[in-house]
Amino acid sequence: MSEWPSAGTFLVLGEVHTALLQSSAALPVNACERLVRLIGGERIRRFERPIAHVASPSVLTGVDCRLATRDGAKVRAIGTVESRVAITGGHLLQASSRVCLEPSAARRRLPWSHYLARPGRAEVIAKRLNAADLAQSFVQGELRADHDDTVLDLASVTTRLVDEVQKSPALDRRAPLRAGRTRLRWAAVVAEGEVRGPSLVVESGGVRTLVVQCRAVDVDTIGDFSDDVALHDWLLTTLLHVIESSRMGNDDHAKVMTRLRPAVEHLLHLWMPEARLSRDEVGAQLWRSLENRPGMSRQWRSCVDRIRDQLALNTIALFGERLGEVGR
Known part of the structure; x- marks a missing residue:
């Protein structure tokens, strides 16, 4: 797309x-409504099915x-730049920012x-525009050693919103498990034809x-899809960390289950891909592509099965101890 694009959105950048x-x-x-209202405004979006979700204006x-x-x-x-804050399942906090160019x-x-x-929306002034180049340069920007602080910075806007909610005195600051923050930088190239992608890459840190290609009419769907991907990527990343930290296979079952218990109680029920996406073919197509590669749901199910196997082994061990005590 080296020529000057026609009027209208030709690229969407988000974080x-x-x-x-x-x-x-x-x-x-x-x-949750009171927390997201800290961001400003009164028109809170609220959903209770199939999972509790509130979003700020x-x-x-x-x-x-x-x-x-x-x-x-x-x-x-x-x-x-347009930003908002959302809380899903009473546990997961997200802040997202995006701009249509x-x-x-x-x-x-x-x-x-x-x-x-x-x-x-933002208007772009340049001698020439290449949407694909701008998309790749944006998503890779902070990963480069020569990162330029004068370029568009959606990270600082988004970080500020997360921090503002987390500082609320309404929170007891006793999270049930240790979990890091993840960042998803996304770009949607607007072009004629069918939706392409998505291309999801797990970077360091x-x-x-x-990066995805879409039509102009699908821009809102792509934004919601990106939020959904970020949420489920965080869940999978956190569950993998919990399993690794549990010393599964290297410690006795009781200690392992003690370390796994917070994930069982607070995370496993939150896995619901596409739960809040619009019922159009575009959202379903995007998730099908993502499930083929890298296959997030397959990896999630594998992790959940490992935890349930540990629970079964722990139960068997407990029964064995009880039977041994009765037989004495």
Whole structure:
């Protein structure tokens, strides 16, 4: 896509941070609503089926910055980033930010009133635009040694929202297990034709990257899909860490089950891919592609089966001890 794109969104950039809410127990929906209201606004989105989920209204952040490019070409973006905070299952906290990029018809900076009237959109000023290059440069930006602090930074906006909720005095700060924060950086190239992808890569330091091609009408679905991928990637990553830390196969069953118990009580029931995606073919197609490779659900089921096998072995061992005591 080396030519100047036609009017309308030609690229969407986003970032999602996922973390365990600093609470010893899952919060009820009403308490979650009060937490996300810290971000501002009153129009909370609330769902209770098939899993409890609340989301804050969108908040806007003005940007006037460069976009990362492979060859260092000057590409300027001016507009607003749209962000929101969500809590799923009373346990999982997510903050997401995204911006839809459009070519500037004026090819120059306009008054801020023009950009404020177009929430979640930024106009791009450049001599030439290559959507694929901008997408790859964005998702790989912070992974490069020569990262430029003057380019679009969705990470700082998203981090601030997560931290604002986690600092709430309503949280007892006694999380049931130790879990890190993950970051998903995603880009959706808008083009004619069918949806392609997604290409999900697990990077170091808790960073994941996702690139997909979509149609303009599918932009909202792609955003929801990215949030869903980030949530389930966090669940899988955390469960793998819990299993590794449990010393399964290297310690007695009782100690292993003590270490696995928080995951059983607080995480296993949260695995519901596509639960909140719209019932259109695009969302289903994207998840089918992701399940083929890398196969997140297969790995999740394998982990759950290992935990259940440990539970069965622990139960057998306990019965054996009881029978031995009775036979004495």
